[in-house]
Amino acid sequence: MADTTLDAKGLNCPLPILRAKKALKSMEAGQVLAVEATDPGSAKDFESFCNQTGNELVSSSEENNIYHFEIRKT
Amino acid sequence: MADQKKLAIIATKGTLDFAYPPLILATTAAALDYEVTIFWTFYGLQVLKKERNLKISPLGNPGMPMPVPMPVLVQAMPGMESMATVMMKQKMASKGVASIEELYDMAVESDVQMIACQMTVDLFDFKHSDLLDGIEYAGAARFFEVAQEADISLFI
Numbered sequence: 001m002a003d004t005t006l007d008a009k010g011l012n013c014p015l016p017i018l019r020a021k022k023a024l025k026s027m028e029a030g031q032v033l034a035v036e037a038t039d040p041g042s043a044k045d046f047e048s049f050c051n052q053t054g055n056e057l058v059s060s061s062e063e064n065n066i067y068h069f070e071i072r073k074t
Numbered sequence: 075m076a077d078q079k080k081l082a083i084i085a086t087k088g089t090l091d092f093a094y095p096p097l098i099l100a101t102t103a104a105a106l107d108y109e110v111t112i113f114w115t116f117y118g119l120q121v122l123k124k125e126r127n128l129k130i131s132p133l134g135n136p137g138m139p140m141p142v143p144m145p146v147l148v149q150a151m152p153g154m155e156s157m158a159t160v161m162m163k164q165k166m167a168s169k170g171v172a173s174i175e176e177l178y179d180m181a182v183e184s185d186v187q188m189i190a191c192q193m194t195v196d197l198f199d200f201k202h203s204d205l206l207d208g209i210e211y212a213g214a215a216r217f218f219e220v221a222q223e224a225d226i227s228l229f230i
Contacts, residue, residue: 012170014102018180021105039170052106 002034002070009038016042017049027073032058035069042067081108082224088117090128090159096230097177104184113217115191122190122205128174129159189216
């Protein structure tokens with residue numbers, strides 16, 4: 001279960017990543033941020049974001065053109 | 075952080091469309107924990123103005139998608155630049171693209187360092203009071219001091 005959720009639907013690059021970064025900043029290590037986005041580029045972007053920041057991408061999925069991500073802050 | 079990655083960008087363009095790449099890359103790099111510096115020079119200084127009036131021009135840009143095919147001479151008519159600018163801003167808002175104002179504020183918020191090229195400030199007769207607060211004024215030597223420490227340097 002996510003500790004915080006971020007609705008990034010309708011936002012385009014780079015806003016979903018910037019908003020996610022901001023949300024993670026106010027969270028504790030180990031907590032999970034759930035993100036919903038509609039930007040088709042976000043699937044690769046969140047993977048790259050986590051690879052580079054060391055946060056863990058717990059899950060990444062897409063349903064009806066909505067992308068769901070769960071990120072655990074490290 | 076001693077091992078923090080660093081990005082140095084030279085931003086030279088002063089149109090609405092080309093104000094985006096430096097600010098998108100700077101804010102994203104900051105979100106990826108880079109220390110970012112943008113060196114604004116020549117027309118890039120327009121992005122630093124307190125009273126920004128960035129425009130887009132279809133002239134001389136055959137790559138710009140137009141709603142209807144438009145001969146170059148028509149694109150040169152008075153008012154076409156303003157019309158193209160209004161249309162582009164509407165398009166961007168409808169696609170959830172951030173405004174330049176939003177991106178610039180987010181860059182400042184995430185400690186992106188802004189350096190304005192003093193030589194071009196003089197060249198264009200800009201005053202420091204015309205430009206936003208929190209900007210450093212320096213020359214090429216300052217850029218190299220930043221760039222030699224940078225992992226990535228971009229010229230835009």
